[in-house]
Amino acid sequence: MPACWPRLAYSAALYALAPLIWRRVWREQALAHPRRARLGLIPRPSSGTPADGQTERPVTWLHCASVGEVLAARPLIEALAASRPGHRLVVTTMTATGAARVQALADKLNTAGAGAIVSHHFVPLDFPGAARRFVARLAPVQAIFFETELWPNLLAACRRRGVPVAVVNGRLSPRAFARYLKIRPLMAAALAHVDWLAAKSDDDAKRYRALGMAEANTAVVGSLKFDVSVSDEDMRRSERLHTWLGERPIWVAGSTHPGEDEQLLGAHRRLRKTHPEALLILVPRHPQRFDEVATLCETQGETSGMRVARRSRDERPGPETSVYLADTMGELSTLYGAADIAFVGGSLVPIGGHNLLEPAVLGVPVVTGPSLENFSDVAASLREAAALTEVADAAGLAVTLAALIDDPVARARLGEAGRQVVTANRGALSRTLEGLDRMLTAK
Incomplete structure (x- = not known):
């Protein structure tokens, strides 16, 4: 058989699945x-004009x-x-x-x-x-x-x-x-x-x-991920956001997935039994889930008394607000930088984790669940430097959050250790x- 037969078979499968594939990307x-x-069917380079500098x-x-x-x-x-x-x-x-x-x-x-x-x-x-x-x-x-x-x-x-x-x-x-x-x-x-x-x-x-x-x-x-940098302006934005949110314990759950949001809200309910002033900033991974997660927060809030504010509506979290839903795009780094503790999502469900270095480069203590297949090398570097806190489930997360909130020295040590890992691996x-x-x- 010709050497290209695997690609021919692959292409035939794509054509057979074309209606499903097209439906999947239609919303993108x-x-x-x-x-x-x-x-x-993109414009040819020659279709540009000399003024646009592209020809x-x-x-x-x-x-x-x-x-x-x-x-x-x-x-x-x-x-x-x-x-x-x-x-x-x-x-x-x-x-x-x-x-x-x-x-x-x-x-x-x-x-x-x-x-x-x-x-x-x-x-x-x-x-x-x-x-x-x-x-x-x-x-x-x-x-x-x-x-x-x-x-x-x-x-x-x-x-x-x-x-x-x-x-x-x-x-x-x-x-x-x-x-x-x-x-x-x-x-x-x-x-x-x-x-x-x-x-x-x-x-x-x-x-x-x-x-x-x-x-x-x-x-x-x-890994190119270690070459991430943070500008002075990025740091100033985080500082302004932290001041705006007020002096209270703040933790961010970033890049969360279905089945994970429920666990994180459960952990936050447990945390608030001992730290009622704590604020969770919840950042879903995909924008098409923003309304779905907002409904989840509101439904759980009705039974637990947790009040929700949405960032997309410019709602300011007051003292009575316990969950701040960050339903906007492109702000995860700013939100991490405004927090005392960062939980990186995609790790309490079998997704494989997300970028642990985004909060680490900011000097924010990093907490994660057990699913880390996509970032095993990064996790190993952080783990070796004692710069990563791993939890098995929502109950363990609640205990860990409470311990870190009560121990500013441990938070500072974890944050600095993470920052040094980033610097050392560039x-x-x-x-x-x-x-x-x-x-x-x-x-």
Whole structure:
């Protein structure tokens, strides 16, 4: 059988599932991006005018799945924009929330005007024709895929047009690796089109090689997440928010999921039995759940006496408010910085956790549940430095929160230990940039 048979079978499956796939992405819409972009129908670079500075700029393409990956890739986006001032940096996402984060960052970088022009497109669905059309119209000089975004037809389209491909911050959790092993021929064919893999850790590199990634094209550079930084303005926003919320114990539960919000509200009810003035800032992961979580908070509040304020409505939490629902986008770092303790969600349910370093870089004590597969390397670094507090369930979380609220010395120690872990592990960004630049030079 021909070597491309796994991709042919994969493409046939995509066509068979097309109605379901299209229905799934239909809601992921942004007004500035028509849905035909999902079929690779983006404007050709030549359709720009000389005034917009896009007609003769080489294109660097970076793909991130959603908002979490965009936030993790922010140091890389900023560094590429600064180091390639003559380029157009196109960042693609699958989700509308990711698109919003890219656009906000692009507006900031383009206003500064010192680097590449940054813009956003939705990534096309991975149908062969859509992938070929997208790559042909975008015509990138380099394609960079973030973490585990391995789309076989897009990778093949890049190889067909001679576009060098890198996978950066490459990670494969044990769970993802087990899934990919079931379709190893397809993954091996896809990875054959990857010119350079910048893996987060030795374990990630080994898993990629087990799927077919060439060892000669693999480097372990560390996690880009450690290269996160916080500006003075970010810190000032957090300080202003903390003052606005008042002098009371504050804990944030960030990036929460269905089945987890209920547990967190239960932990907060237990906490308030001993610390009735405590305030929970609840930050759901996905905006489409904001109203659902608000209803949950209000329903539970009717029986427990917990009152809720919504940030999207500019409702100020008063002394009688026990839950502040942060139903806005792009403010998680500010909210973490305003808290005494941070619980990172996606960890009391089997999601695999979220970025533990977002509160750690701010010097805020980090608490997490047991599900940490997606951030096992980061968790190991924090754990080794005694900078991570892990709980098994909501009851354990309530006990831990109460203990930390009563022990400011322990909170300060945990926060400083986390900050030092971030500082000590920086460097992946510079190693990644060096590898990407070598690829361009060798082209």
